[in-house]
Amino acid sequence: MQDIYLLVSGPLAWAAWAIFLFGSIYKIWKTLDTAKKKEQVLFSYVSLKYGLRSIINWSIPFNTVNMRLNPALTAISFFFHIAFFVLLLFVSAHQVMLGEGFGISWFTIPDTLANILAFGVLGACIFFAARRLTVPEVKYVTDWTDFALLILVVAPFVTGILAYYQIGNYMLMIILHMLFAEAVLVAIPFTRLSHMLLAPLTRAYIGSEFGMVRNVKDW
16 A cells, blocks of 8 residues: 555656646647637737736626626635635645645645635535536536536545545545546646636636727626
């Protein structure tokens, strides 16, 4: 089991980060290249001013009409994304890994807060799954891959909680926790999880079009 742990925390972790990094660069380049080929004037009216204005306004909770029309979804979505990155970057156990792998460290959050956020993420994922099953317009565009991605995303949190409370075999839970986290990293550039890479580009494009061409707000 120790040898598997060293493999997962060493070579597999570095491989996952490498695939994520180079895959993300390729995904962004490919998206921009495809968009340029389909619409030759795409970059002629992209504006830093209006692009940033759109990104900032869509990053503020309940700042857009669409967000205010769906308050529960807005609140849970913002919580999920914030909690995801807080847990990724500021949990003490993750800090140890970052220190060993990259030689960097910063402050950490208390374990109690980390537990609250982790269980909150589980609740958010249950909400997302229920929404895909019950909201007609969402259910219509949902297939098995959406649930597979949701399971993949929630798996590191489930195994992390089980490891923290030492439910089951501790070393096995740690190994699974790292494996699922690495799988998420690898999946980001090649699945719909790539929205985390492309969302700023999309917002900048839409914001520029609305601001420069239509002279209206996009929020």
